[in-house]
Amino acid sequence: MKKGSFIHLVRNPDYWDAGKPHLNDIFFHVIPDANSRAIAFETGQVDVLRAGDVENFDITRLAGLDAVQLTEAGWEFLQxxxxxxxxxxxxxxxxxxxxxxxxxxxxxxxxxxxxxxxxxxxxxxxxxxxxxxxxxxxxxxxxxxxxxxxxxxxxxxxxxxxxxxxxxxxxxxxxxxxxxxxxxxxxxxxxxxxxxxxxxxxxxxxxxxxxxxxxxxxxxxxxxxxxxxxxxxxxxxxxxxxxxxxxxxxxxxxxxxxxxxxxxxxxxxxxxxxxxxxxxxxxxxxxxxxxxxxxxxxxIVFPTLYRTKVHNLIATGLGTDENFADVWLAK
Incomplete structure (x- = not known):
């Protein structure tokens, strides 16, 4: 991958909450435009589209893909x-x-x-x-x-x-x-x-x-x-x-x-x-x-799209601004 095209976060083995986080690592892909971000989700390059990542007119189409979930939750704090x-x-x-x-x-x-x-x-x-x-x-x-x-x-x-x-x-x-x-x-x-x-x-x-x-x-x-x-x-x-x-x-x-x-x-x-x-x-x-x-x-509603293999993505009123400690992937 090209330098600057992603942020790679690695699990902290000394995390304060024993047994968490469940994921070994997370990649945040840096994709400049909304259309390219939609394609990255559609092709499986990314598993989650946070609110605002793609234009609203693309959301319904992407939500109709196989094994994809849409939620409006996660904005109870910011409102x-x-x-x-x-x-x-x-x-x-x-x-x-x-x-x-x-x-x-x-x-x-x-x-x-x-x-x-x-x-x-x-x-x-x-x-x-x-x-x-x-x-x-x-x-x-x-x-x-x-x-x-x-x-x-x-x-x-x-x-x-x-x-x-x-x-x-x-x-x-x-x-x-x-x-x-x-x-x-x-x-x-x-x-x-x-x-x-x-x-x-x-x-x-x-x-x-x-x-x-x-x-x-x-x-x-x-x-x-x-x-x-x-x-x-x-x-x-x-x-x-x-x-x-x-x-x-x-x-x-x-x-x-x-x-x-x-x-x-x-x-x-x-x-x-x-x-x-x-x-x-x-x-x-x-x-x-x-x-x-x-x-x-x-x-305002800021929907989040994610693949159904991703569990516990939205766990609190901060949605995808949370720490991902509870998130896990189905095999």
Missing amino acids: PVGYIHLNNRHKPLDDARVRRAIAHAIDRQFIIDTIFGGFGHETNGPLSRLSRFKDTSVETKYEFDLAKANAILDEAGLKPDANGVRFELQFVPLPYGELWQREAEYIREALASVGIKVNIVATDVPGWFKRLTTFDYDLAENFVYTTPDPAIGISYAYTTLEGDNAGTTGGNVHGYSNPEVDRLLADAAHENDFDKRKALYSQAQKIISADVPLIWTHD
Whole structure:
């Protein structure tokens, strides 16, 4: 094998847990593109495809191969949620009516079914479906409704010009592969249908990071790991930001500010009683969902593909980010 084409891990005979790990060694193959990774799995070069290793449109086909298993498990700890940042500092996005109109103009089920290959779940708020604190009963549902989106924009005084354009927005896609580029192109077309002209600003990862953390954007793609505790996973994204730099793309780069949400999130973070915490987070979810400071595109599913001879691959909520000590191969 060519140097740099793989990482080889060898069993530690002095591992603290007697009798483990079961495997003698593991090879992590370094394969540059998703199509080649799909071929490597299909031909038997590799036994496991971790989430994100191949494009979603290839997953169903590969899952249909003989002796191959697909699982959505292993993300109970990270709880990823996808969204479109809306820069609340910029007009007209500072108007909640405009943000609601944008939410109604985007067919998020289309994003799940067509762009992400059916992997994902509807969400109308900041928390993952995997969270113990998720309360769907308080969320405002933003159904796909172009007529409603147009009516709201008219009400906000944003009439189309002679070319049918109400206003323009600069959109920074997430530079993480083809799926996100496809989503950005769909968002551009979806918003054009209600008179919003979207200009896609292509950039690399450092450029994307700089634009978001210096608030140099109108729309931007992102996804975050919301984690089991909202005090860690969502509070920093919805608490009023002081200063001129967000510091992290998972933070409040959208500039959302609601004093009541600030209070609820702070109180919940310091509350030890689970039921009281849940009630506080329910109140916060209700307000955040109604304010729609950003567009929650989908509750993300990151599927893992593996051959059925691989046992105990997903043993905890960290999935393939675990230590593989319990994994074993059938003869």
